[in-house]
Amino acid sequence: MHLRVQRAFGNESFNVGLPIGDSMGLLVIDGIGGNISGLGTIAGASLDQRSDAVTGSFLSSNPADIVINVTPNSIHVTCDNTTLVDWTGDPSTLEVRKQFWKVDKPKLFFGSWESEFIIRSATIRKQQSGSH
Incomplete structure (x- = not known):
């Protein structure tokens, strides 16, 4: 999936719900005060409790290109x-x-936390076998 996103208001997160198998992951960009990005909760540990969190602010009033690849286990x-x-x-x-987030079954969704974003474009395509 390719998204072109820009911040319209606020300094908190842009979020994408990602179905993966029978489960769901939550992509958080610029969360927890606008400075932490990664997957929301893994094995009960929230993003701000894990070493894989990426610090910094990535979304601004200029459009940013977000590329998301999901496979059955990645x-x-x-x-x-x-x-x-x-x-x-x-x-x-x-x-x-x-x-x-009120999600009753795995499905793609977009959300934000105390912020507004403009999705300039969204392209979703089937993953090619073996690509990342």
């Missing part, structure tokens, strides 16, 4: 060619916290 995300997520593992360890 998620890879870049924002303007900076890797935000390079995860491989058991999808059942991923979690979308119910107190923040």
